[in-house]
Amino acid sequence: MSQENLQAVVSQVRRDIVRMVHAVNSGHPGGSLGCVEYLVSLYFKHMNHNAADFKMDGVGEDVFFLSNGHISPVMYSVLARAGYFEVSELATFRKLNTRLQGHPTTHEGLEGIRIASGSLGQGLSVALGAAAAKKLNGDDSIVFTLHGDGELQEGQIWEAAMYASAKKVDNLIAAVDVNEKQIDGSTDDVLAMGSLRAKFEAFGWDVIDVAQGNDLDAIDTAITEAKGKLGNGKPVCLLLRTEMGNGVDFMMGTHKWHGVAPNDEQLASALAQNEETLGDY
């Protein structure tokens, strides 16, 4: 898909996110908006996957794990827009009996979801297992993950990071959404983590720093570069320097929209900033 067409998907996904969260007055728009470009780039350009015929084992396909499950709105929108399920189902987000739970789950049989996430820090380990299974199966496809930067405060992430390099897991691209914000404030204020690049490099990873983490061209270049590094005995980390709330001006530059829904007026403003390109659900 061309970069222009990807940008059109991005605009629609942003609309989906704010509409979903607004409709139930709950959910996490800030982090969701910050990761739209990365997920759109993965699902509409870089991943080899079969949305029309979802199979849990993902054999022969690239698979993606969302470790920071609270940004489920962007995950659900991208999956629906990519064809995993009907976009009309986005209207059920967070409502009773929905498959689109507040945090993603396999429990409801939602196509495109292979693990529950929400309790932070677990997705990288799961990805290591999926990557190991691919090697056993002689399957040379790729395992992708996405993590929040605040999530890196969980110890299990570093258990997994250590394992990945020690065991030469080189069919894995782990991305970190470095928006430098978490619920209680900036990551530096809450629990400063120092240089993430230095940390991942010290843990034996190849690190690609993406200064423009909301720029489709920069993401495209970075993913292409990351793919080129695979198969060389090292896991690859993408540090996506993103803007929380990207694409909705009043949500940008603050942590305050981590888990807050817009009101009617704010929704109208957010939608006015993002063109309806593919038809609202």
Place this chain on the structure above:
Amino acid sequence: MKKYTDSGSKDTRSGFGAGLEELGKTNENVVALCADLTGSLKMNAFADQNPDRFYQVGIAEANMMGIAAGLTIGGKIPFTGTFANFSTGRVYDQIRQSIAYSGKNVKICASHAGLTLGEDGATHQILEDIGLMKMLPHMVVINPCDYNQTKAATIAIAEYDGPVYLRFGRPKVANFTPADAKFEIGKGDVLTEGTDVTIIATGHLVWEALQAAEALEAAGVSAEVINMATIKPLDEKAILASVAKTGCVVTAEEHNRFGGLGESVAQTLVTNHPVPQEFVAVNDSFGESGTPAQLMEKYGLNAEAIVAAAQKVIARK
């Protein structure tokens, strides 16, 4: 009363190791993970014979549970191995979210459960693991009684599609069940038939229950002993059929009385056929250092304790 003999004491963890070794030869999808306790878990044979299917994860149990969950996504059947304490309490949230809630086909295999771990003391003697695991929706919980049954259970759970907690122990104990018996998940085995009291035991306490039944017989009391290796799903039919004859129950387990087998049995009884019940279990306490036999005596988890509980519950009928 049917009598059982010890064919030669063995540790249940070695039964697990033998079962896993056999699975390595018969099921190519079985993989194993261990957190730096390969020898203690008796996983060496599998590891040596299947180096590509064995994952040494180091002292990082949370990561191990996540990797196991991920391996299922590629169609593998992972068996994780570490001590019971580190298989449950330490990684409860990882099991809850990445395995149980996600419905992953992981076999959580836990050795050194309970007091019989011995001298290492309470930090390692988990007495709460059955409760932790049985509370997770759809988790199967199995605590086999001897080497042969542990081996059979290990082989059986590979055929079952879903998360399983398999609990076993460190010490050598009587090996008395048949070597060729197939393990059936969710089925209690009536070992001795009786009419005065039902003794429902799990794990290491099953042999003690048989010893208790012999002592009771000598005292003129007819005890029915049920080996309840599967705690969840519980064989309610076997329990209710037995209490219909005996009218009272003693449960026996190497676990806290809160959250264990006894509690599950009590729930079955009060909702179906209320009868008196006594609990042979640890009474809301941590363990301590000592030899397994000393600890089982001090905490009231042996044949003598079961006899006393049987006499007490019969008097309550």
